[in-house]
Amino acid sequence: MSERFTPAALIALLFILLAGSIYVSQRPEPFSEGTFWQVSKDGKVVGHIFGTIHSNDERVTRIPQRVMEVFTKSSGYAIEAFPGSELWNPYHGLQNIRGRMMLPGKQTLAEVAGEELAQKVYTILKRNQVDEEFARRVKPWAAIHSLAIKSEHQGPIVDQKLLDLAVLQDKELYQVESPEELLAAFYAMPMDSQVSLLEDKLRAFPEMRHTMEEIVLAYGREDLQAMMDLSTDFIDKDPSKRKHYETYVKHAIDIRSVVMTHYMGAAFREGNAFIAVGALHLLGKNGVLSLLGQEFYGEYEVERILIK
Numbered sequence: 001m002s003e004r005f006t007p008a009a010l011i012a013l014l015f016i017l018l019a020g021s022i023y024v025s026q027r028p029e030p031f032s033e034g035t036f037w038q039v040s041k042d043g044k045v046v047g048h049i050f051g052t053i054h055s056n057d058e059r060v061t062r063i064p065q066r067v068m069e070v071f072t073k074s075s076g077y078a079i080e081a082f083p084g085s086e087l088w089n090p091y092h093g094l095q096n097i098r099g100r101m102m103l104p105g106k107q108t109l110a111e112v113a114g115e116e117l118a119q120k121v122y123t124i125l126k127r128n129q130v131d132e133e134f135a136r137r138v139k140p141w142a143a144i145h146s147l148a149i150k151s152e153h154q155g156p157i158v159d160q161k162l163l164d165l166a167v168l169q170d171k172e173l174y175q176v177e178s179p180e181e182l183l184a185a186f187y188a189m190p191m192d193s194q195v196s197l198l199e200d201k202l203r204a205f206p207e208m209r210h211t212m213e214e215i216v217l218a219y220g221r222e223d224l225q226a227m228m229d230l231s232t233d234f235i236d237k238d239p240s241k242r243k244h245y246e247t248y249v250k251h252a253i254d255i256r257s258v259v260m261t262h263y264m265g266a267a268f269r270e271g272n273a274f275i276a277v278g279a280l281h282l283l284g285k286n287g288v289l290s291l292l293g294q295e296f297y298g299e300y301e302v303e304r305i306l307i308k
Helices: 007-015 065-073 094-100 109-113 114-127 131-136 140-148 158-168 180-188 192-218 224-231 237-269 289-291
Strands: 036-041 044-052 076-079 172-175 273-278 301-304
Touching: 007 172, 036 065, 044 065, 044 076, 044 237, 076 158, 076 237, 094 109, 109 114, 109 140, 109 192, 109 237, 114 131, 114 140, 114 192, 131 301, 158 172, 158 273, 172 237, 172 289, 192 237, 237 273, 237 289
Parallel strands: 044 273, 076 172, 076 273
Antiparallel strands: 036 044, 036 301
């Protein structure tokens, strides 16, 4: 989130795609704690994974000393997706990404979600200085992630901070998810789920600052399950709407985790890679830590590093 909702902020907001379980299972999810992990192959350390929150809150951007020691010694740095600017991603810049977050042709949000819902979205986005066309024609899934509160903090999000440091240290750079793959994860989301989730997000919007505060505190404790629960607390818990929750998790987390795990292999094969991804991609049987252990993805071993 940024002081002004500018085109550059669209990328940061896309990164704030947190999802989790509000339907509690009988057994706890694997990898429910821990944000810093060592990755090995056949007994040899090939890299590290650091779970982040895509936030510029100083409590998040103040990177622990143990993490910085490993980062400084790493040969390569991988980020979820390079920022959509000509500097980092000349073929897929901000205007392309912005356009793909909007409904096709002249279609408006009011036509697919109703006038009342669209007007609420429009009011919030205009308050954050989003341009008129985007505020009227934003896709429901994009609106969910564009409903933002003004940040009380200055500076870049932690992923960007690490990217800038990696450039200064002349590290090899990778991305474990392209902007196209990030956007494509949402393209097949059913429209009824998009609209239902948008209704839920608007209902929970007044509590967003409090929720983000609780997520940051849970992140400080390295409690991934608590972060999951908080980040999806906005979703209606009525059993009849469970399919919308499952759709959200599938498109916002699970599909993307598969893509990320696939690309992590390239970085690990080069050796000594430092990878930063949203912390909730670490959690559970569908998270990157579980997937890395599977034969299909290379049968890597992962070990938690305590950072406090």
